[in-house]
Amino acid sequence: MKTTLTSKQVALLDFIQEQVRAQGYPPTLREIAARFKFRAVGTVQGYVRALIAKGFLAHEPEHARALCVRQYPGSRFHIPILGQVAAGQPVFAPENYSGSLPCGELVAHPAATFALHVRGDSMIEAGILEGDFVLVQKQATARNADIVVARINNEVTVKRFFMDSAKCIRLVPENKSMAAIIVEPPLDVEVLGKVVGVYRKLR
Amino acid sequence: MKTTLTSKQVALLDFIQEQVRAQGYPPTLREIAARFKFRAVGTVQGYVRALIAKGFLAHEPEHARALCVRQYPGSRFHIPILGQVAAGQPVFAPENYSGSLPCGELVAHPAATFALHVRGDSMIEAGILEGDFVLVQKQATARNADIVVARINNEVTVKRFFMDSAKCIRLVPENKSMAAIIVEPPLDVEVLGKVVGVYRKLR
DNA sequence: CAGTATACCATACATATGTATGGCGTGTCA
DNA sequence: TGACACGCCATACATATGTATGGTATACTG
Numbered sequence: 001m002k003t004t005l006t007s008k009q010v011a012l013l014d015f016i017q018e019q020v021r022a023q024g025y026p027p028t029l030r031e032i033a034a035r036f037k038f039r040a041v042g043t044v045q046g047y048v049r050a051l052i053a054k055g056f057l058a059h060e061p062e063h064a065r066a067l068c069v070r071q072y073p074g075s076r077f078h079i080p081i082l083g084q085v086a087a088g089q090p091v092f093a094p095e096n097y098s099g100s101l102p103c104g105e106l107v108a109h110p111a112a113t114f115a116l117h118v119r120g121d122s123m124i125e126a127g128i129l130e131g132d133f134v135l136v137q138k139q140a141t142a143r144n145a146d147i148v149v150a151r152i153n154n155e156v157t158v159k160r161f162f163m164d165s166a167k168c169i170r171l172v173p174e175n176k177s178m179a180a181i182i183v184e185p186p187l188d189v190e191v192l193g194k195v196v197g198v199y200r201k202l203r
Numbered sequence: 204m205k206t207t208l209t210s211k212q213v214a215l216l217d218f219i220q221e222q223v224r225a226q227g228y229p230p231t232l233r234e235i236a237a238r239f240k241f242r243a244v245g246t247v248q249g250y251v252r253a254l255i256a257k258g259f260l261a262h263e264p265e266h267a268r269a270l271c272v273r274q275y276p277g278s279r280f281h282i283p284i285l286g287q288v289a290a291g292q293p294v295f296a297p298e299n300y301s302g303s304l305p306c307g308e309l310v311a312h313p314a315a316t317f318a319l320h321v322r323g324d325s326m327i328e329a330g331i332l333e334g335d336f337v338l339v340q341k342q343a344t345a346r347n348a349d350i351v352v353a354r355i356n357n358e359v360t361v362k363r364f365f366m367d368s369a370k371c372i373r374l375v376p377e378n379k380s381m382a383a384i385i386v387e388p389p390l391d392v393e394v395l396g397k398v399v400g401v402y403r404k405l406r
Numbered sequence: 407c408a409g410t411a412t413a414c415c416a417t418a419c420a421t422a423t424g425t426a427t428g429g430c431g432t433g434t435c436a
Numbered sequence: 437t438g439a440c441a442c443g444c445c446a447t448a449c450a451t452a453t454g455t456a457t458g459g460t461a462t463a464c465t466g
Contacts, residue, residue, distance in 0.1 A: 064267030
């Protein structure tokens with residue numbers, strides 16, 4: 001049996017993984033079929049069978065929506081490093097790219113992930129130090145206690161995110177000597193993404 | 204309506220979250236019932252309804268296994284324990300392999316590099332936390348002030364390395380509340396490698 | 407006291423969902 | 437050529453699963 005994946009198989013796997021991240025649970029066979037405009041569930045069945053046989057998927061038989069991505073076929077990806085973000089500049093502008101971090105399979109969705117070179121020590125008690133890279137998955141929302149990258153008044157910072165009510169967002173540093181940023185309406189805050197990894201190079 | 208959770212409600216939420224982490228997908232109502240030894244599905248229905256009303260859960264109506272934890276009370280992180288090195292075991296024995304950390308090109312010499320799942324907080328002030336992975340380049344020697352992985356008396360630890368003289372090695376934790384380990388002849392210490400990277404997964 | 411929230415049980419029902427089966431093509435490889 | 441992996445369609449079926457309904461009981465609150 002082959003052990004490599006075809007591009008369609010990768011696409012299926014990608015979709016499943018993406019759904020898990022976005023929704024919190026995997027899609028059903030019919031949802032997958034709908035996404036790829038398959039008219040038959042059996043088509044998806046075939047794919048799933050193949051992916052399981054090759055070890056990239058797992059599932060609980062006779063259970064609904066019980067798919068689980070096991071491996072991710074990772075060619076190596078270079079994700080962009082966003083360096084110093086100057087005030088007033090659009091965050092994702094090309095000028096901000098200060099290089100790329102080769103990160104292989106660490107990242108599930110390379111296209112939706114970027115790295116940020118950390119300045120300052122506001123998250124030091126969460127073990128995020130000056131000079132570390134944080135891997136950030138782009139998303140506009142966050143859950144309580146997520147560590148996020150957010151833009152406030154043209155500045156980009158890494159903080160822990162809390163939304164106490166619809167009207168109040170707290171961005172809390174992990175550093176006893178620093179105070180939380182409390183944002184009230186008008187909410188001029190933009191969550192750029194969630195920190196999904198921390199990487200530090202030592203020498 | 205109240206907006207706080209009872210301890211049972213927290214327990215339910217906790218279980219759901221835990222299942223998502225462990226399996227990759229949420230439990231069904233009946234799986235939840237089984238876990239808590241409820242004889243009726245309706246019981247779980249009640250809990251889920253309450254949790255949704257209070258904003259801690261979301262779900263897609265009439266869809267199987269479509270629960271999604273929205274907020275988490277008290278911000279707890281479930282960090283999976285992959286493996287531990289038991290005292291007395293050879294460090295590189297196959298039994299100790301508890302999975303693989305795909306790390307692409309982050310590592311200069313893959314063949315000579317391994318990852319270790321960190322237990323304890325002896326290096327917390329160097330930003331290495333419990334649960335982090337350290338990437339270790341195999342080598343038998345180290346320079347002063349390198350962070351190393353060393354074996355002492357059948358235990359493996361991460362420490363900062365100092366050799367003051369040919370007769371005295373100090374292994375210094377980065378934690379004010381812990382004392383340095385001073386090893387004198389006979390030097391039953393083996394430097395397994397140097398820490399060249401730290402990686403932490405968040406979710 | 408009535409009203410509401412919590413904490414369970416029991417059962418019937420509709421449907422969402424995985425599974426099985428059989429079909430038709432294409433290509434590749436020995 | 438045959439065997440096999442891939443890429444799809446169509447349909448029937450069993451069951452896993454959410455939903456609805458209606459109980460019982462305790463505790464708190466105004």
